[in-house]
Amino acid sequence: MVRRARRNTPSAAGGARLHRYVTGPTQGTNTVDLTFDDAQLAFRDELRGWLREHGPGGALGPEPDDEDESFAWRREWQRTLHEGGWAGVHWPKEVGGRGATLSETAIFFxxxxxxxxxxxxxxxGLLLAGPTLMVWGDSAQKERLLPTILSADETWCQGFSEPDAGSDFAALKTRAVPDPDKPGDWLVSGQKVWTSGAQYAKWCMLVARTDPDSGTPDGPPKHQGLTYFVLDMEAEGVDVRPLVQITGSPEFNEIFLNDVKIPGSAVVGGxxxxxxxxxxxxMNERAGLAFFLQVRLRQQLDELVAIAQRNGSADDPIVADRLADLHVRTEALRLMAxxxxxxxxxxxxxxxxxxLTKWLWSETNQLLVQLAVDVVGADALTDGDPWAYALLRARGNTIEGGTTEIQKNIVAERVLGLPRSR
Ligand SMILES: Cc1cc2nc3c(=O)[nH]c(=O)nc-3n(C[C@H](O)[C@H](O)[C@H](O)COP(=O)(O)OP(=O)(O)OC[C@H]3O[C@@H](n4cnc5c(N)ncnc54)[C@H](O)[C@@H]3O)c2cc1C
Structure with missing residues (x-):
């Protein structure tokens, strides 16, 4: 098993800067203006000051290796962000957020x-469940569920994928039927899979089929007849079983649902x-994350360049060529975000x-960690080395959040206007 050692400190490669980390857009018509206005600069500086005091190098200690301890540590981190007013940075002020603009949210990440x-x-919870409830939830749901997302007192998981429904998520088979004992309520049975964080979650964004005829030859299309529920993970009949990834960490799970009672008040959006x-x-899945990921990619690349310069592998024209390619990709990613x-x-x-951003980031991250094996050497394949964890964890990048093939289909059909594949 590869121990979970991650990088949470900025790149040590101080001398290997190939770019400026942060620039920013103001609104334009056809162009992206990569300069900050005064308000954006003030927002950034305030955040930088706060992070210096509370983040890495300040009050925040190192992340533990153990999966459970790491989650508890990140929960504490979210509480600190919440106390500082930075947890729901893009959430409206009336629901406890900071009310930041899109640009400020990008700066935050x-x-x-x-x-x-x-x-x-x-x-x-912060990026998916909260924003979904803000659009579709009723006032009781918003009042009950939004505050504990911000404070991290209750966390969320996403119960979409099933053994036979991943890319084609509308093919899901989990069934919700009316509870014969309690009109208006539901009984849910089925199986979800690859559910990240389910072992810690209080709530699950669960999608189940409420119209048994949808998707049958004579019934309505399969994406009709689905209903979105907030599932209480502590309800009777919910069985969470961890799945261990190639890294050795059980980040995700199977969820078995056996006649789980869900109240009618837990239906979201009808x-x-x-x-x-x-x-x-x-649609909210990658909001803001692209900015976080591209910076992390840049830091890892800077670190790799510095190692290659130190140990002489940068003199190998093939390594130099691969590093240059990664630099171009990373810069393209930043501009694309x-x-x-x-x-x-x-x-x-x-x-x-x-x-395009998801496709480019996941592919570039895999190329980078593969190059690290050649540059760093055997350490990058050794248990406990952050490069070893990164190498193995990156395998999932081209699957999670929509596979690369699905991203390519979307780009082909909706960006390039090519004929639909089916
Ligand atoms: C680390 C990780 C975390 C995850 N976390 C969650 C989570 O928290 N909640 C959740 O619900 N899900 C989660 N998932 C599941 C993820 O969303 C699915 O794995 C993904 O959508 C692919 O579905 P699948 O695994 O069923 O593969 P399939 O859809 O069966 O695809 C198999 C292969 O066929 C290709 N393929 C499928 N359809 C097409 C097509 N139309 N055109 C071209 N190629 C196609 C795919 O690209 C893939 O290569 C996670 C996955 C990973 C790896």
């Missing part, structure tokens, strides 16, 4: 990455409307170009 700070424990509600969740943000500012929602 870039600065978090730049400081080497971890993501908060409940990324799924019975039969689950597809639309789930699309809101999926800001371009995507400009598109949201212009059109009000993320465009399909987000698929």
């Amino acid at each position: 870039e600065e978090l990455g730049r400081a080497g700070a971890p993501l908060p424990a409940d990324v799924l 019975v039969g409307n689950g597809w639309k509600v789930a699309l809101t969740t999926l 800001w371009k995507g943000l400009t598109a949201i500012e212009q059109y009000g929602q993320p465009g399909p170009e987000g698929s």
